[in-house]
Amino acid sequence: MSAQTVDLLSFEETLEKYDPALGLEVHVELSTLTKMFCGCPTEFGAEPNTQVCPTCLGLPGAMPVVNRKAVEGAIRIGLALNCQIADWCRFARKNYFYPDMPKNFQTSQYDEPIAFEGWMDVALEGEDGEPETFRVVIERAHMEEDTGKTLHVGGATGRIHGADYSLVDYNRAGIPLIEIVTKPIRGAGERAPEVAKAYVAQLRELIVALGVSDARMDQGSIRADVNLSLAPRGSNVLGTRTETKNVNSLRSVERAVRYEMRRHAAVLSSGGSILQETRHWHEDTGITTSGREKSDAEDYRYFPEPDLVPVAPSREWVEELRGTLPENPTQKRARLQAEWGFSDLEMRDTVGAGALLLIERTVAAGTAPQAARKWWLGEMARRANETGTEIDALGVTPEQVAAVQALVDAGTLNDKLARQVFDGLLAGEGTPDEIVAARGLAIVSDEGALSAAVDHAIAANPDVADKIRDGKVAAAGALIGAVMKEMRGQADAARVRELILEKLA
Amino acid sequence: MPEITRDEVAHLATLARIDLSDAELDHLAPQLSVILDSVASISEVASADVPPTSHPLPLTNVFREDVVVPGLTAEQALAGAPESEQQRFSVPRILGDEQ
Numbered sequence: 001m002s003a004q005t006v007d008l009l010s011f012e013e014t015l016e017k018y019d020p021a022l023g024l025e026v027h028v029e030l031s032t033l034t035k036m037f038c039g040c041p042t043e044f045g046a047e048p049n050t051q052v053c054p055t056c057l058g059l060p061g062a063m064p065v066v067n068r069k070a071v072e073g074a075i076r077i078g079l080a081l082n083c084q085i086a087d088w089c090r091f092a093r094k095n096y097f098y099p100d101m102p103k104n105f106q107t108s109q110y111d112e113p114i115a116f117e118g119w120m121d122v123a124l125e126g127e128d129g130e131p132e133t134f135r136v137v138i139e140r141a142h143m144e145e146d147t148g149k150t151l152h153v154g155g156a157t158g159r160i161h162g163a164d165y166s167l168v169d170y171n172r173a174g175i176p177l178i179e180i181v182t183k184p185i186r187g188a189g190e191r192a193p194e195v196a197k198a199y200v201a202q203l204r205e206l207i208v209a210l211g212v213s214d215a216r217m218d219q220g221s222i223r224a225d226v227n228l229s230l231a232p233r234g235s236n237v238l239g240t241r242t243e244t245k246n247v248n249s250l251r252s253v254e255r256a257v258r259y260e261m262r263r264h265a266a267v268l269s270s271g272g273s274i275l276q277e278t279r280h281w282h283e284d285t286g287i288t289t290s291g292r293e294k295s296d297a298e299d300y301r302y303f304p305e306p307d308l309v310p311v312a313p314s315r316e317w318v319e320e321l322r323g324t325l326p327e328n329p330t331q332k333r334a335r336l337q338a339e340w341g342f343s344d345l346e347m348r349d350t351v352g353a354g355a356l357l358l359i360e361r362t363v364a365a366g367t368a369p370q371a372a373r374k375w376w377l378g379e380m381a382r383r384a385n386e387t388g389t390e391i392d393a394l395g396v397t398p399e400q401v402a403a404v405q406a407l408v409d410a411g412t413l414n415d416k417l418a419r420q421v422f423d424g425l426l427a428g429e430g431t432p433d434e435i436v437a438a439r440g441l442a443i444v445s446d447e448g449a450l451s452a453a454v455d456h457a458i459a460a461n462p463d464v465a466d467k468i469r470d471g472k473v474a475a476a477g478a479l480i481g482a483v484m485k486e487m488r489g490q491a492d493a494a495r496v497r498e499l500i501l502e503k504l505a
Numbered sequence: 506m507p508e509i510t511r512d513e514v515a516h517l518a519t520l521a522r523i524d525l526s527d528a529e530l531d532h533l534a535p536q537l538s539v540i541l542d543s544v545a546s547i548s549e550v551a552s553a554d555v556p557p558t559s560h561p562l563p564l565t566n567v568f569r570e571d572v573v574v575p576g577l578t579a580e581q582a583l584a585g586a587p588e589s590e591q592q593r594f595s596v597p598r599i600l601g602d603e604q
Contacts, residue, residue, distance in 0.1 A: 032571050039574025048592040049583060053576030059585075068568035090559060097522050099596040151593065167593035170582070299520055304559030312565040 006287065007266040011190075011258060014230075014265035020192040021238055022185040022257065023227035024136075026203055028178045028213045029146055029220070030073045035174035036145045037064030037107060037308075044219055048169035056174035058103030064307055066091075070176035071114070071311055073212040074143045075321050077178050078115025080206055081138045086114050088312040091143070091305040099168050100147035108144035108179075110302040114311065115141040120206075121330065122198045124191065125348055134191070136199050137183040148173040178212075184227075184238065192261065197254035200224050201354060202329060204250075208357060209326040217248050218393040224253050226281075228260040230268060239264070240274040244288050247281045249390060250354060256281045259288060283388075336360060340369035353381050355391060358398050365402030371409075375401050379419060383426075396425055403432045416489050417441045444490045450483075453491070454499045457482035468504045476500050509537050 009017075035042060038055035054062035078085050092110035118138035126132035149172050154164030180203065188195045204222055207215045215222045229241035242264070247256045264274055278291035327335070333356065337347045340363070350356055355376040362372035376391060380401075384391040404421050407413045413421065413436065424435035436442050444450065457479045458465045467475040476497055483496045511534040518525045525533065579592050588595040 034571050034573050038576070039569065039572060040576045041573045047579065049579040049594070051576065052579075052582045053574070057577070057582060065567060065569040067571055069571035071568065088565070095520075097520070099594070099599065102594075150596075150599075151591075152599075153590075163598060166596050166599055167590055168596055169593050299516075301520070306559055309560050309562070309564040309567050 006263055007270070008259070008262040009265035009269060011262060013269075014261050015190050015233075017233055017269060018230035018239075018261075018265055019186065019189065019233050019235075020257075020261050021229050021231060021241075022182075022188060022192050022196055023241070024182045024185070024196060024199060025225040025227065025243075026180045026200060027146075027223045027225075028077070028180065028207055028215065029222070030070050030176040030178065031211075031213050031221070032067055032069045032073065032176055034067055036067055036070050036143070036176040037174060038062075040174065042175045044214075044221075046171055049171060051171040052173070056102075057170060058101070064107065066308060066311065067176060070143065071313070072321060073176065073210075074114050074141065074178050075313060075318060076210055076212060076325065077180070077207070078118065078141050079318070079322050080210055080325055081115070081118035081120055081141060081180065083115035083118030083138060083141060085313060085318050086112060086116070086311075088112075088310055089114050090310045091308045092302045093305050094144075095301045098147075099166065100150055101173060102148070102168075102170060106144060106147065107305055107308070108302075109142035113140040113142035114313075120199065120202065122195060122202050123330065123333070123351065124194060124198055125352075131344070131348070134188065134195050134198075136185055136195070139181045139183045141178055141180045144177050144179055146172050146175040146177045193254040193257040196226065196257045197250050200253050201250050201351075204354075205329055205356065209329065209332075211326075216393065217250065218389060220248065223248060226253065226256050226260065228257060228264065229274070230261065230264045239268070240276050242274060242277055242279050242288075244279045244281050245291070248283065252281060252283055255286055256288065259286065263288070340373075342369065342373070346373060349377055353377055353391060355381070358392055358401075361398035362401050362405075365399045367402045367405045371405050372398075372401065375405065379422060383422070394426070396422060400425055400432060407432060407436065411492065412436065412442050414443060414489075414492060417443065441490065443492050444487055450487070450491060450496065451499060453483045453486045454479070454496065454503060456486060458500070458503065465504055468500070473501065509534060509541055 032042060034040060035056055038053050040051045040053050040056055043051065055064055075085055089109060089112035091107050092112075093105040094108045094110070095105045097104055116139065118141070120136050120138060121133040122136055124132045124134055148168050148170040151167040151169070152163035153167060155162030182199070185192070185195060185199075200222075204215045204217070207213050207222065213221055217223070224247045226244040226247055227241050228244070229239040231237050231239050242260060244256050244260055247253050260279070267274055275290075279288040280291050281288050326332075333347065333351065336342075336356065337344075340359075342350065350359060350373060353376070355373075358376050358380075359369065359372045362376070363369050380391045380394060380396060384394050387394070404413070404418050404425075407421070408415065408418055417436075420439060420441055421432050421435050424430070424439060425432065429435050429438060461479060461482065464475050464478050468479070479500050480493055480496050483500075484491055484493060487496075511530055514534045514537060515525065515530055518530075583589040583592070583594065586594045
């Protein structure tokens with residue numbers, strides 16, 4: 001694909017001229033053991049085409065049968081989003097020609113979704129720092145199946161454009177998906193990018209709490225499509241929308257909304273018109289590019305799936321499932337904040353960083369809440385940022401963080417050494433204890449060695465030593481630094497300070 | 506009675522990735538109209554007390570439990586594929602040059 005230079009209006013000017021309307025479609029891959037319509041396993045990362053059968057390969061004569069657990073998952077998601085649950089609904093065939101579905105149709109739901117008319121109150125930071133909520137209205141949540149994975153061969157970029165041919169793995173084809181669709185979100189104004197991100201983050205948190213999916217954005221088990229249009233400011237007319245796909249991190253949701261707002265504004269304000277189309281988000285460059293035009297492809301010729309009978313959940317079943325819903329996320333946040341003694345600011349940063357559940361698990365594994373917060377929002381957030389991933393995808397578990405902090409609490413490690421243990425964890429060098437042993441990281445508690453290092457530092461810095469003797473205790477920092485350097489960081493700084501002050505008293 | 510136009514048949518052919526010549530369109534469009542007419546005659550028989558249905562049996566909630574059932578090996582799955590590579594189905598270029 002050729003590099004495109006696209007004019008963008010500044011975000012400020014965009015908002016002066018236009019009101020954004022957002023629509024979010026989030027696909028959640030359920031973590032059932034088997035697929036939606038057949039008994040094939042759903043494990044991530046299996047060898048290509050080893051989790052397939054005649055049904056999910058669309059071979060003639062194969063008959064689908066609905067996975068009860070997947071229907072339960074769909075109903076529970078619907079209930080958690082305050083939706084109505086259909087008394088009776090059907091699956092439908094969505095016909096299209098693209099080799100990611102070997103049947104040439106995707107089994108989905110059309111005008112009879114299992115869940116509809118719900119809402120979610122999204123927590124935002126208010127102008128004055130006070131928490132504020134924005135209600136996102138949910139249009140529907142419906143059941144469907146995931147598609148296969150295509151690999152494009154040839155061409156310069158490995159993308160579909162310019163490829164010579166494509167290779168398809170159908171392991172993912174047929175995995176249960178729940179598609180959650182919002183009504184157009186209007187009135188968010190300058191906060192549209194923030195609302196989009198906060199909605200997906202909170203939805204993801206809800207999905208995790210429900211235990212229906214891994215909700216790993218990096219592995220594609222939760223994926224967001226961003227619909228965006230602009231209306232001239234103050235008018236009530238919805239503009240032409242674009243649908244941006246492949247938005248696979250929370251940060252990208254925010255960036256993609258902002259980018260499309262500015263791009264639409266540039267096109268519209270120069271007298272152009274927006275093409276209704278699918279666009280692809282590019283994480284690396286932070287831009288969207290045109291995909292296939294939608295006009296023709298929209299003709300999916302939906303019709304009721306004749307191979308499946310309707311799903312008619314009894315009210316008893318629905319109520320039974322309602323009884324299994326986890327604590328409401330808003331209430332849960334309030335409870336945890338009280339239990340942990342976090343300030344509003346600390347809590348907001350925690351939620352914003354997607355660290356709430358990680359800290360909850362770390363605390364459950366025995367770490368003090370503030371220490372857990374410090375690791376996840378400091379060290380882990382920094383590392384995630386450097387590698388462009390989410391903190392829960394780093395590869396460090398809450399239990400490991402708790403184990404490292406336990407070593408700090410026991411005086412075996414200081415924070416600096418603990419960071420090296422995290423290096424080791426990320427490099428797959430074993431458990432924290434094994435890494436401490438293998439890398440020789442433990443704090444030296446040998447008083448003789450420490451005392452000698454302090455003597456060296458005093459001898460090497462006579463001016464500093466004199467200042468301390470004269471009562472300028474603050475000067476001790478320079479000597480502590482010298483000692484820590486000689487000890488290669490493996491000393492308890494507080495003990496070093498004590499020794500220095502004793503010797504120079 | 507529903508009638509299908511030549512343009513509609515051409516559109517359907519495009520959606521179905523079937524390349525039809527002008528002569529074939531001229532030939533097929535009237536034939537499809539006849540078929541639609543025949544199917545539509547069912548609605549003459551169906552009275553108000555016969556609800557529309559998408560399934561011949563009055564069943565609901567036919568489910569399977571979430572239990573893994575052995576499927577095909579990759580070799581079996583790919584046995585019928587005209588071409589395969591890297592244990593995957595090989596398919597022709599998806600987007601044409603006009604894209």
